[in-house]
Structures are given as structure tokens and as C-alpha cells.
Amino acid sequence: MNDAAKQLLDKYVKTVDECLLSFTADKPELQGVVCEAMEYSLMAGGKRLRPVLCLEFYRMCGGKDMDSILDIACSIELIHTFSLIHDDLPCMDNDDYRRGKPSCHKAFPESIALLAGDALNTLAFEVISNAALDGRISADKAVMLISVLSKGVGVNGMIGGQVIDLACEGKDVDIETLNVLQSYKTGALIEAACVMGVILAGKFELIPKAAEYASALGRAFQIVDDLLDVTGTFEELGKPIGSDSEQHKCTYVSVLGENRSRQIASQLTMQALGHLTAFEDNGFLSELTDDLLSRRN
Numbered sequence: 001m002n003d004a005a006k007q008l009l010d011k012y013v014k015t016v017d018e019c020l021l022s023f024t025a026d027k028p029e030l031q032g033v034v035c036e037a038m039e040y041s042l043m044a045g046g047k048r049l050r051p052v053l054c055l056e057f058y059r060m061c062g063g064k065d066m067d068s069i070l071d072i073a074c075s076i077e078l079i080h081t082f083s084l085i086h087d088d089l090p091c092m093d094n095d096d097y098r099r100g101k102p103s104c105h106k107a108f109p110e111s112i113a114l115l116a117g118d119a120l121n122t123l124a125f126e127v128i129s130n131a132a133l134d135g136r137i138s139a140d141k142a143v144m145l146i147s148v149l150s151k152g153v154g155v156n157g158m159i160g161g162q163v164i165d166l167a168c169e170g171k172d173v174d175i176e177t178l179n180v181l182q183s184y185k186t187g188a189l190i191e192a193a194c195v196m197g198v199i200l201a202g203k204f205e206l207i208p209k210a211a212e213y214a215s216a217l218g219r220a221f222q223i224v225d226d227l228l229d230v231t232g233t234f235e236e237l238g239k240p241i242g243s244d245s246e247q248h249k250c251t252y253v254s255v256l257g258e259n260r261s262r263q264i265a266s267q268l269t270m271q272a273l274g275h276l277t278a279f280e281d282n283g284f285l286s287e288l289t290d291d292l293l294s295r296r297n
Helices: 003-023 032-042 049-060 066-088 110-133 139-153 158-168 175-201 204-231 252-256 258-278 283-293
Strands: none
Touching: 003 032, 003 049, 003 066, 003 283, 032 066, 032 110, 049 066, 049 175, 049 204, 049 283, 066 110, 066 139, 066 158, 066 175, 110 139, 139 158, 139 175, 158 175, 175 204, 175 252, 204 252, 204 258, 204 283, 252 258, 258 283
16 A cells, blocks of 8 residues: 555544544443443454445545544444454354454453443444434435445344354355355445445445445455464454364355465455446545455454
């Protein structure tokens, strides 16, 4: 990534972090502990890829007032963080660390971690609804955004992908099933982020192109994640290495091997870059897309 793109990414991440922190600023006395748990996981770090994608698609589609829709872009990170809290729970992946820190259910009681994830999930839709009530977006756009985001989270999205993932543990799975699994578990929320940016800008005719980009990027992103679980380090990833293999997870590496997985990730990245040509001023997102292929965390 060139210096200009890196500076812009850093600016995006800083702005997103500030917005996320504002969501948990009010901590009521009686139920404040759940707000503390929400904030703990929200501010544990991360690439902030999903809100950045939303903001960039909004900008590329002609959106001019990024400050007015920042919290909506960040609503996607609320959903992503909720999913991470729940994924780490003992009944799911049973991971003790996330981003180099104890998982939420290790830093707080397991019951509070569960409720923190639930609260982040519902807060995302409150944020979008409030934007319509405040007059920053139309009611029609709010309905579209809620529809896209809820579908990306539900049975035919992230949650459905997690269900398939659990069902596939310890089994031989073909590549078609794996593609469905990951298009739901990882790809659906990435697609929601991109499409929401287009909706916010009002360029509805570009929704299919944004979805095509997200589909290719989401699968490439997951393949790199699978590779990093084999080749990365705890210091790089902030969580134990080799957990996929220990839990008998079905991954691109387990199905295709490292070399073939790298080849497909590279091909998908090229496809994603090709889809970006439908959007003007796509230089930053092209740099980011290419950079995600060689990331180490």
C-alpha cells in the first residue's frame, strides 16, 4: 500500500474508533457492566475493514457528507464485534484470546459477554433507525439498510454460515459446500458493508457491482485467514495459531492445501479489482484490496 493510501486508512480507522467509543460512553449504574464489556471488545483493535468499505463505497458513489453517515457505517462493526464475542464463547469456538487480549468471556463473566454481544447486535439497528428519525437519511433508505444488514447477519448470512461451520467440524467437505459456508460466514457481512455504502449514496444501480466485488473479496479474505491460522504467529494474530486444525474445522487449507489456496486467493483478488473498475476514483480501495492479500493479521 502506498503512503497516501496508508495515511487515508489510518485516518479512517481513527475516525471509526472515535465513533465506536462514543456508543458506550454512557454507562448506567445498574447495567453499566455490560457497556464495559461492549467497549472492551469494541476497542480491542482490528482492521475496521467493514466500516471502511462502507465509507469508501459511499464516497466512490458520490456521497459528500461522510460525517452524517459515519455511525451507520460503524453499525456494521457493532455486528462484527458481536459475532467475535459469540464465536469465542465456550459453546462455540472456545477461544481464550482475541486480538492479543483475553476474550470477552475471560475478561468478564460469560453471561455478561453473551449479553454484550446481544446488545451490540441490537444497537446496530438502533443506530440506523435513529439516523432516519434524526432526518439524516430517509425512512426508505433506513428500511433498505436494515434489510441488507439483517439479511447479512441471519440464517442466510453470518449466523447461517456459523451453523454450517459447526455442522462440518470433523467431516470431509467438498469445495462447493465450503464456498457456501464462507460466503455466508465471512462474505455476507462484507457484502452488506459495500452495498450499504452504495445505498447511502443513492446509486442503487451500482448495488450488483458492489456485491460482485464483495463476493470475490470476502472469499479471498477468508482464504488468507485460513492460511494465517497455519503460517502466522500469536504475536501477529493476537490469538492461538492452529486452532482450526485442533477443532477439526473445515478450511480452504484443509480442503485445497496451502499452495492452491494462495493461488485462488490471488485470482479472487484480481477479480475483485476488476469489479472496482465500475466505480470512479477507486485508487484507495484498489490499494487496500491488493494489500489484504499479503496481510499478516
